[in-house]
Each structure stands twice: as C-alpha cells, then as structure tokens.
Amino acid sequence: LHYLNRIDENKHLNVFLDVYREEALLKAKQIDHKIQTNKPLGKLYGLVIGIKDVLVLKDHKARAGSKILEGFESQFTGTAVQRLLNEDALIIGMQNCDEFAMGSTNENSAFGPTLNAADNSRVPGGSSGASAVSVQAGLCMAALGTDTGGSVRQPAAFCGVVGLKPTYSRVSRYGLIAYASSFDCIGIFSNNIEDNALILSVIAGADDNDSTVSGETVPDYSQHLSFKRKAKVAYIRETIQGESLQVEIKEKTIAKLDFLKKEGHQVEEVDFQHLDYLLATYYILTTAEASSNLSRFDGVKYGFRAPEAYNLESMYKLSRSQGFGEEVKRRIMLGTFVLSASYFDAYYTKAQKVRRIIQDETRKILSEYDFIILPTTPTTAFPLNSHTENPAEMYLADVFTVQANVSGIPAISIPNGVDNNNMPIGLQIMTDVFKESELFAFSKYLM
Numbered sequence: 001l002h003y004l005n006r007i008d009e010n011k012h013l014n015v016f017l018d019v020y021r022e023e024a025l026l027k028a029k030q031i032d033h034k035i036q037t038n039k040p041l042g043k044l045y046g047l048v049i050g051i052k053d054v055l056v057l058k059d060h061k062a063r064a065g066s067k068i069l070e071g072f073e074s075q076f077t078g079t080a081v082q083r084l085l086n087e088d089a090l091i092i093g094m095q096n097c098d099e100f101a102m103g104s105t106n107e108n109s110a111f112g113p114t115l116n117a118a119d120n121s122r123v124p125g126g127s128s129g130a131s132a133v134s135v136q137a138g139l140c141m142a143a144l145g146t147d148t149g150g151s152v153r154q155p156a157a158f159c160g161v162v163g164l165k166p167t168y169s170r171v172s173r174y175g176l177i178a179y180a181s182s183f184d185c186i187g188i189f190s191n192n193i194e195d196n197a198l199i200l201s202v203i204a205g206a207d208d209n210d211s212t213v214s215g216e217t218v219p220d221y222s223q224h225l226s227f228k229r230k231a232k233v234a235y236i237r238e239t240i241q242g243e244s245l246q247v248e249i250k251e252k253t254i255a256k257l258d259f260l261k262k263e264g265h266q267v268e269e270v271d272f273q274h275l276d277y278l279l280a281t282y283y284i285l286t287t288a289e290a291s292s293n294l295s296r297f298d299g300v301k302y303g304f305r306a307p308e309a310y311n312l313e314s315m316y317k318l319s320r321s322q323g324f325g326e327e328v329k330r331r332i333m334l335g336t337f338v339l340s341a342s343y344f345d346a347y348y349t350k351a352q353k354v355r356r357i358i359q360d361e362t363r364k365i366l367s368e369y370d371f372i373i374l375p376t377t378p379t380t381a382f383p384l385n386s387h388t389e390n391p392a393e394m395y396l397a398d399v400f401t402v403q404a405n406v407s408g409i410p411a412i413s414i415p416n417g418v419d420n421n422n423m424p425i426g427l428q429i430m431t432d433v434f435k436e437s438e439l440f441a442f443s444k445y446l447m
Ligand code: GLN
Pocket: 101, 102, 103, 104, 126, 127, 146, 147, 148, 149, 150, 151, 152, 179, 286, 398
C-alpha cells in the first residue's frame, strides 16, 4: 500500500504506464497468509518491483513504449519475470521507456517523457529511464530494465541508483521484446548492492526457451558480498581526461581511483586504442539487428493497423509509418542501409570484425586486471528537450557504456556523489564475463 500511495503522489513523473493495483494487493494478501500459516516463502517475498515496458507479462499490455503495439496483450510471461513471481516478488506495474529501447532520455516514448526526480526539468536518462526513477523516487524497491548500449547504467547514473548490466547470456531474453538481439541484456535497478545481487541470483541461468543463455552455474550472489583482497584496477586515460567530460565527474572518478591507491590496491593506466570505434560499431550493428527484428511489426500480427489501409502494401506502409516514432524509423532506415547488398561488406561485415577486435582487446585487459573503472556518462542528466534537434549528438553520450555491450562483459553503475547542481554522478566498473560475484563485492566496497 505504501508503494501504491507513493505512485499516486508522483504521477507527474510519468513512471508507470500501468499500475497493477488489485493484483498487487491480492498478492500482498496471499503472502501475508503464507506468513500467518507458516508456509514456505520465496526468496523475494516482500520485494516490490517494477518492470520496463519491453518485458512481457501474460494477459497484460506490453507496448515497448510504442504506438505500434496498441491493443496488444502478451499470451505468456517472460522467463526473468516469471522467476521473480516464482520467488514471491510483487510486480507493481509496467514502466515507461524509450520506444523499443532506443534512446538515452526516455523522450522517445510514445507515452510522453518521464521526469528525473532529482530535478523535474531534466531527463532521467534512457532507455530504461522510468525504471531508474521508480527506484530513485521510492515508488518501488527495484526494477528490471534492459541494457543494449547502456540503458540500465546510464539512467542509474542520472538518477543516483545502482544499475547492473550482467554478462551477455547470463539472463534469458525469452519474453524481452528485441531491439538488437546480440546486445540485449536484462538488467537490474536497486538502491543497494544486496538487492541487486539477490535479484540476479533469481533471474539468471539456463532456460529452454532461449538457446543463447549460458548454462554456467548461478551462485547466490548475495552471499559473497565482502571484498577482502587487494584488487588490480585499470583505467583508460582518455575516459578520465577527455575534454568533453564534465569537470565534477572527472574529479569524482579520479578521487575514487586515488582512494583505491591509498587503500593499497594496484591502480594502473592502460592503453585501449579503439575508443574512437566503439560508437560506430555499436550503432552499425544494433541498427542492422533492429531493422531485422522490427520487421515483424507489419500491421498483421501485432497491435496497431492503419485504419485507412486499402491493400496489403498500403497496410504495411501506413501501419509502420504511423505506428513507429521518428527515432525508430531513423534506425530501421540506417540498419536497412548497412545491410543492403551493395554496402553490406563496407559497413556490416567491417563492424563485425571491429567488434571482435574490441572484444579481444577489452578481455585482454581484463585477463591482467580485475576491473576497469571509468565514469558511466560524460555528463550528468541533461535538461528536457535539449537533444531533439541532433540525434547523432545524443549517440555520442553513450561512449562509456557501449564497450561492455560490444564486448559482452558485465558492468555496473554505482552512485558517486553529485555535481554542483546536485545532480547524481555514476561510477562504472566493468569486469570479465561471469564475474558478477566479484563485481558486486567490489562495488559494495566502493559505495
Ligand atoms: N542509448 C543507447 C541507444 O539509444 C542505449 C539503448 C539501450 O541500451 N537500450 O541505443
């Protein structure tokens, strides 16, 4: 009830597209009953959690922040969400996001922008912006988002909460509306490391419905949260010295590195030659995958169909033209272009090769060091409507987050103080694949 009231009081933030009021109250009653009658309780009982509108829940609307899914209700529940339910978590509602998870501000949603709770004139980040705000504003305890190029970590940084992107393949993507399948990861927002670790233990692991999920055993991450040894930490000079880096972020990141040195950890600068190629690689490959994934929204199978269509072709054209927003159309066109016969080798194949080099170089650093530390974002949250004119400028702001997605490694954003306007700053820690346990423990040590 507390959280339902909080949601009502904070409607102006535009966090929830649907609140599952009756179901939440019913579930709370059932759990109460279990407690009264000494029945066994799930690991997540008492946890009130929200989910991003790209994760499907049976018999509930899923829109991916888009008009094109108007009227669509899912016939099944995705794996991660089902695992939350199995452990008695209480799912309180569906949260706004950028359309098909494309964006960095939540302004690309067909359902209006979500506002940052620290300053309502600023964006919460994106694409899982509303999920970050839900935790920031205390509308629920945790939230599931998705991170394809930073969409959990960047809004976590902008809102001052913890945001984890696990190893690619750690969590099943079954029931996640795809943006770029070889990058998409379900991630977790929380106020602290403990909740994040516990939730990952529940949602991670093999799944018959997604053949890309790893069968690697899932430890109980919440039981391994003390970090006692000395760490080897790397940082890439350009990521903490760049000219476009906001000065308070630079100072706060360097301060953390200095703290680590003082505590006796080994902190060293390393070379990474490929920073300039990260964004191009990410945007070529993700738009290519998106153009293919989004071809299923054709006015036939799901949701919206343009009423004035007069034949098959006009139905496709009108439904897609009217159903998709500007940014999604831009990316479908870009992706179709890089996949077109005459440009395929010049862009797509080249980008795949560069992806491999980035992956190899990143993992080479992580074979010598435990962690790479860098800021999550070059600036704190921007004002609303500040990037509508120039989408390419917006893409540049993803420079620190996409490396983890291109490489498939886990990464986390933890709060690292505020800037002169009291806007939250995020610190990002990356580590090698399947080392989430160490990542959690080290993050807790740093918080
Ligand atoms: N901002 C990035 C993009 O627009 C990240 C998106 C994401 O991770 N879903 O593609």
